[in-house]
Amino acid sequence: MLVLSDLLGSEVRAVEGAVVGQLIDLTIELGDDHPAIRRLAVGHRRQITAMVDWHAVLSFEHEAVQLTLSSDEVGRPGAVGELGPRELRLARDVLDTQIFDIDGKRLARVAEVLLTRSEDEIRVVAVEVGAAGVWRRLGLRGLAGRTPEQVVDWADLHLTSARGHALQLATPGTGVHRLDGAALAAVVAHLSTAKAAAVLDAVASDVAASALSASHPGVAGRLLKAVSSTTASSLVGRMPVDDATSVLRGLSTEAVDALLVGLHSDRAATLRRLLAHPADTAGGLMNTEVQTAPVGESVGAIRARVAAEVPGLAGLATVFVVDDEGHPVGIFEPSDLLAGREQPRSVPTLPASLPVQQVIDLFALQDHLALPVVDTEGVLIGAVAVDDVLEELLAERLPGQGRYARMHRRGQSLRSRLGIRLARPR
Amino acid sequence: MTARRGRLAVLAAVVGPGLLAGLSDDDPAGITTYSVLGADHGYRLLWVLLLSTIALVLFHDLGARMGVVTGQGLTGLVREAYGVRRGALAVVALVLANLGTTCAEFAGIAAGFELFGVSRYASVPLAAAGVSLLVVRGSFHRVERVLMGLSAVFVTYVIAGVMARPDWGAALRGTVAPTLPRSRDAIAISTATIGTTLAPWGLSFIQSYAADKRLRADELRYERIDVVMGACLTGVIGFFIVVACASTLHPGGVSIDDAADAARALEPLAGDLAGKLFGVGLIGAALLAASILPLSTAYSVSEFVGREAALDDRPREAPLFYGTYGVIIVLGAGLILVPGAPLVSILVLTQILNAVLLLPLLAFMYRISRNRSLMGDHVASRSASAGYLVAIGFIAACVLSLAVLTAP
Numbered sequence: 157m158l159v160l161s162d163l164l165g166s167e168v169r170a171v172e173g174a175v176v177g178q179l180i181d182l183t184i185e186l187g188d189d190h191p192a193i194r195r196l197a198v199g200h201r202r203q204i205t206a207m208v209d210w211h212a213v214l215s216f217e218h219e220a221v222q223l224t225l226s227s228d229e230v231g232r233p234g235a236v237g238e239l240g241p242r243e244l245r246l247a248r249d250v251l252d253t254q255i256f257d258i259d260g261k262r263l264a265r266v267a268e269v270l271l272t273r274s275e276d277e278i279r280v281v282a283v284e285v286g287a288a289g290v291w292r293r294l295g296l297r298g299l300a301g302r303t304p305e306q307v308v309d310w311a312d313l314h315l316t317s318a319r320g321h322a323l324q325l326a327t328p329g330t331g332v333h334r335l336d337g338a339a340l341a342a343v344v345a346h347l348s349t350a351k352a353a354a355v356l357d358a359v360a361s362d363v364a365a366s367a368l369s370a371s372h373p374g375v376a377g378r379l380l381k382a383v384s385s386t387t388a389s390s391l392v393g394r395m396p397v398d399d400a401t402s403v404l405r406g407l408s409t410e411a412v413d414a415l416l417v418g419l420h421s422d423r424a425a426t427l428r429r430l431l432a433h434p435a436d437t438a439g440g441l442m443n444t445e446v447q448t449a450p451v452g453e454s455v456g457a458i459r460a461r462v463a464a465e466v467p468g469l470a471g472l473a474t475v476f477v478v479d480d481e482g483h484p485v486g487i488f489e490p491s492d493l494l495a496g497r498e499q500p501r502s503v504p505t506l507p508a509s510l511p512v513q514q515v516i517d518l519f520a521l522q523d524h525l526a527l528p529v530v531d532t533e534g535v536l537i538g539a540v541a542v543d544d545v546l547e548e549l550l551a552e553r554l555p556g557q558g559r560y561a562r563m564h565r566r567g568q569s570l571r572s573r574l575g576i577r578l579a580r581p582r
Numbered sequence: 583m584t585a586r587r588g589r590l591a592v593l594a595a596v597v598g599p600g601l602l603a604g605l606s607d608d609d610p611a612g613i614t615t616y617s618v619l620g621a622d623h624g625y626r627l628l629w630v631l632l633l634s635t636i637a638l639v640l641f642h643d644l645g646a647r648m649g650v651v652t653g654q655g656l657t658g659l660v661r662e663a664y665g666v667r668r669g670a671l672a673v674v675a676l677v678l679a680n681l682g683t684t685c686a687e688f689a690g691i692a693a694g695f696e697l698f699g700v701s702r703y704a705s706v707p708l709a710a711a712g713v714s715l716l717v718v719r720g721s722f723h724r725v726e727r728v729l730m731g732l733s734a735v736f737v738t739y740v741i742a743g744v745m746a747r748p749d750w751g752a753a754l755r756g757t758v759a760p761t762l763p764r765s766r767d768a769i770a771i772s773t774a775t776i777g778t779t780l781a782p783w784g785l786s787f788i789q790s791y792a793a794d795k796r797l798r799a800d801e802l803r804y805e806r807i808d809v810v811m812g813a814c815l816t817g818v819i820g821f822f823i824v825v826a827c828a829s830t831l832h833p834g835g836v837s838i839d840d841a842a843d844a845a846r847a848l849e850p851l852a853g854d855l856a857g858k859l860f861g862v863g864l865i866g867a868a869l870l871a872a873s874i875l876p877l878s879t880a881y882s883v884s885e886f887v888g889r890e891a892a893l894d895d896r897p898r899e900a901p902l903f904y905g906t907y908g909v910i911i912v913l914g915a916g917l918i919l920v921p922g923a924p925l926v927s928i929l930v931l932t933q934i935l936n937a938v939l940l941l942p943l944l945a946f947m948y949r950i951s952r953n954r955s956l957m958g959d960h961v962a963s964r965s966a967s968a969g970y971l972v973a974i975g976f977i978a979a980c981v982l983s984l985a986v987l988t989a990p
Contacts, residue, residue, distance in 0.1 A: 252661050252662050252665060252666060252669070253662050254654065254658065254662070262889070262890045263890040264888050264889050264890065265658060265661065265662075265885075265886075265887070265888030265889075266888075267666075267888055285888045285889060286887065286888050286889050287887045287888065287889075287902055289888075290666055290670075290886075290887050290888065293666045293667075294666060294667065294670055306889065316653070317662070318955060318956075318958075346890075347653065348650075348651075348652070348653030348793070348796060349796045349797070349798045350798070350799065351653065352796075375796075378796060378798075381798070382798055
């Protein structure tokens with residue numbers, strides 16, 4: 157295993173043996189899981205005087221790099237050149253910069269770039285993060301030896317340096333392009349707003365919307381304001397309505413209006429209806445996209461319909477049986493449909509104005525996946541599912557809490573302690 | 583009207599780091615340093631406070647901008663831009679300065695409780711243990727408002743300053759017409775005034791906090807209002823502390839040797855209760871700063887070393903984070919318990935140390951502000967760069983003068 161910092165500064169010799177400079181950097185081209193070294197940046201002090209193709213390397217050792225080129229060829233005009241469209245400098249764009257460790261779900265700083273030699277090429281395999289690499293580079297080898305090494309595979313990181321971030325977003329198959337919504341939520345929560353917005357723009361819209369759904373509503377709201385208005389409307393249109401409502405509640409009226417203008421009118425009307433319910437009530441928690449069945453419909457017919465419509469079904473696949481006037485008379489849970497239960501279960505209904513704490517208590521006492529929400533006439537207008545209750549309970553643990561906010565685990569910020577009223581997410 | 587409300591909402595959401603970092607400068611070290619400045623030198627050196635406040639605005643604005651644009655704290659950014667060795671230099675300077683200031687906060691706790699007859703050997707260990715438990719267990723919010731309320735006692739200096747019937751003409755002349763300090767003591771207290779107003783921990787705190795808030799670049803103009811408000815509050819309170827001490831203590835030639843001496847500047851307002859009022863403020867402000875400072879230091883060290891760590895982590899998962907926190911608390915409190923440790927001297931000397939250690943940190947900040955690859959469109963303009971250089975030059979001149987006068 158080779159480490160980048162040991163190689164930097166090595167003498168670079170031309171074919172006739174003359175020293176043409178020192179190794180200042182190595183470049184790779186993004187695309188592979190473990191990309192190969194493509195070029196060497198050679199120069200004096202920090203000034204690059206030539207970029208040498210890897211095929212011109214005869215031998216590559218710690219002490220010296222031997223080239224197959226003559227001094228004249230190395231020093232010819234135009235030898236420096238621009239970086240290729242996917243080309244990245246390891247010392248400048250990776251070493252000592254922050255990365256997001258996708259598996260560990262946290263930011264880390266690169267202490268060392270680890271390379272491996274195979275046949276006639278050298279590939280980047282991983283980066284070392286954490287204290288051990290720092291102590292070693294500072295010459296504190298004793299301390300480094302007692303500190304556990306932490307390594308992140310090159311395929312499992314997202315670079316945050318300006319060029320690294322931009323290139324990874326532009327290169328399909330790398331880093332964030334392989335993540336699902338939940339994993340992506342952790343990434344965007346840790347990046348600066350501008351970089352997180354660029355990530356949302358770069359990945360597929362469904363994954364981006366799913367990431368916003370899995371984020372803290374405050375984070376999602378901040379990111380919606382940072383992406384273009386078209387993208388923001390598109391993402392809100394793809395989010396489950398209850399999650400979209402949570403996010404919109406944290407935005408100003410003007411921002412909400414601007415977002416809803418770009419949506420289909422039915423979708424916008426649904427969101428406006430939901431926003432009319434206070435956040436701390438059953439109406440504020442509910443999802444309106446629920447599956448209903450008229451009284452008397454056979455279980456077989458319901459099962460066939462649910463099976464056909466499962467994608468996009470909210471309320472954890474619970475079916476609400478309603479009478480002719482829209483009043484709920486019971487529910488079929490998925491297990492009921494599988495078992496062929498003939499009569500729907502009786503369940504309590506939640507008035508839309510019921511305080512959220514009482515909703516939580518009801519779910520704690522009853523074993524149901526979802527409960528119907530009714531208006532003042534007793535007509536079904538939506539449902540609260542157990543995942544909505546969990547999100548309400550765990551809101552402060554969703555990705556996106558800043559370090560200083562963690563001094564106040566109940567979500568109270570230093571700012572609010574100063575008595576300043578804030579526009580806060582629910 | 584709606585647009586105005588919208589702007590106010592954005593401002594309210596952005597406000598925080600600048601105001602908090604500025605307010606925290608009015609900690610025991612700041613109060614004591616400003617008190618000594620007024621008691622020993624009258625109104626003459628008020629211009630040092632004015633220049634320090636201008637430098638505070640400049641560098642806190644830069645720190646917040648660096649945090650928003652790069653999304654990183656100061657120590658990590660220095661490592662990214664200039665490598666691991668220079669990053670280590672920055673982190674060592676910051677840790678030393680923060681250790682000194684934490685020590686000053688515990689000196690404030692000791693001095694405050696001594697005004698109530700409580701021994702430092704009881705108050706300091708209890709305060710250190712209490713603050714650590716509250717912060718690490720996530721219960722800090724339970725006492726934060728109380729501590730802020732207690733430290734707000736120092737706003738009474740504004741009233742005390744006015745009631746002491748100061749010579750406003752002399753105060754104005756002292757503020758805008760610089761007179762060069764010639765004695766070693768005058769240069770030392772001027773340097774301490776810079777070090778306490780523009781404290782290293784405040785610089786790293788404001789940058790980390792701004793990065794943490796994930797503000798957008800277009801919100802920076804609101805952040806600037808926050809920074810200016812915080813800095814001006816520091817400057818105004820500092821001004822009235824100097825004025826109160828210059829008009830009550832300086833005419834009688836009273837030097838400040840302990841907290842009771844400093845408290846006498848509040849007598850025009852509080853009479854016999856001045857000592858107790860001062861003690862309560864000192865304790866509140868010290869506990870508040872002692873809660874944030876070690877945590878901010880631990881974040882900075884973690885940020886430099888690499889693995890992001892926070893209070894959510896268990897000690898086994900983040901040994902460096904909790905180790906730094908523990909070392910800063912234990913050493914900061916322990917030094918105050920050395921028998922005969924002079925509290926006022928510690929409060930002032932640590933602020934001189936702050937000024938010395940500011941220099942490398944400000945130099946790094948200046949270079950980063952000029953680095954287009956890091957700062958993009960927010961790279962410092964020529965006029966801003968000139969302002970930074972003048973401020974750094976002023977601080978360097980004070981530190982060098984002190985070094986020359988102190989050398990045997």
